[in-house]
Amino acid sequence: MADEQFSGEVVKLDRGYPLVRLESGERVRCEHATALVKEGACRAVIGDHVQVSVPAAHDKGVIEAIAPRTREFVRKDPTERAVPQVLAANFERVIVAQPVGEVNLRRLERELVLAFETGAAVTVVLTKADLADDAAATEATLAAVRALAGPAAEVLLVSAADPASVDAVRALLAPGTTTVLIGRSGVGKSSLVNMLVGDEVLEVGAVREGDGKGRHTTVSREIVEVPGAGRIVDMPGVRGLGLWDAEAGIEAAFPDIESLAEGCRFRDCTHHEEPGCAVRAAVEAGTLPRERYDSYQALQQEMATVRDRREQARRMNKEKASDQKRYNKKTQGRKRR
Ligand code: GDP
Ligand code: ZN
Secondary structure, eight states: OOOOEEEEEEEEESSSSOEEEETTSOEEEEEEOHHHHHHHOOOOOTTOEEEEEOOTTOSSEEEEEEOOOSOEEEEEOTTSSSOEEEEEESOSEEEEEEEGGGOOHHHHHHHHHHHHHTTSEEEEEEEOGGGOOOHHHHHHHHHHHHHHHOTTEEEEEOBTTBGGGGHHHHTTSOTTOEEEEEOOTTSSHHHHHHHHHTSOOSOTTOOBSOOSSOOOOBOOEEEEEOTTSOEEEEOTTOOOOOOSSOHHHHHHHOHHHHHHHTTSSSTTOOSSSOTTOHHHHHHHHTSSOHHHHHHHHHHHHHHHHHHHHHHHHHHHHHHHHHHHHHHHHHHHHHHHO
């Protein structure tokens, strides 16, 4: 008789087995059913809804099936040429965090592209406001970030020294929804989660992800319930954010360029050498910052490279498959003889 199956959700991922919270509230470490892994190399990620069996006399549960995802946060697998990596599933909002005193606009552009690509609501949270003692500089940064984020993403300012500053963030976490928090290590994500919860649920200042200096590393993600609000997942160690499928994300993150492009002579203008290019004209006229144009082109180029590699990989797999077929035919033929 088949084991009884339970519905659950992956609430924690670390170096061990995924931790699944069953509907009963019980939390069990689970491994993947062999068939599941074989099928499409699909592995459950944080936020996944799963079917779990708990075989008797077995110390772990078994993930038998993963429900279709409403949303995924995807980057290019940093260790592979052309493989996507899903970092989280089934969420409603992405918060991009950077310290207000050390904003990196180029990185922010990339983070926004990936965030918008998910189709979720996007918010930028600038942290460590207490460390920025120059009010005018903070205002200038806020203005620059607001201009970059565009009307689609709200920009908020928080500080660990001012607990009330996170109220506006908490207000965005609607009950029953899940928010994914991304940002370089050290930007204050764990601190933000702790302030939202009003308790030390995450370790602050923990060293995460290998830095090549042989320090201890922990890479753990956990869904945290914010009392009276929604849930939030801190994604530590998301250092490399290589683009995967990012066409819609780039479009959403660069509305200024997209709208300029409507004035280009050619509908499929790439804004490189074409005559009558309204985008390059705006750069020449100084109305579109050159750095912004450059990073737009760099991101487009990066995406094109990944697309080519995927195409190559697909062709190679097809060749492999047809080699296999030819081989099978040959050996079958041999058998018949
Ligand atoms: P994470 O790696 O993004 O989770 O960052 P952490 O929350 O661990 O914070 C990294 C460091 O920045 C820690 O030493 C925190 O104490 C410090 N930090 C975080 N938020 C603030 C803030 O608002 N103000 C100040 N002064 N320090 C902060
Ligand atoms: Zn153009």
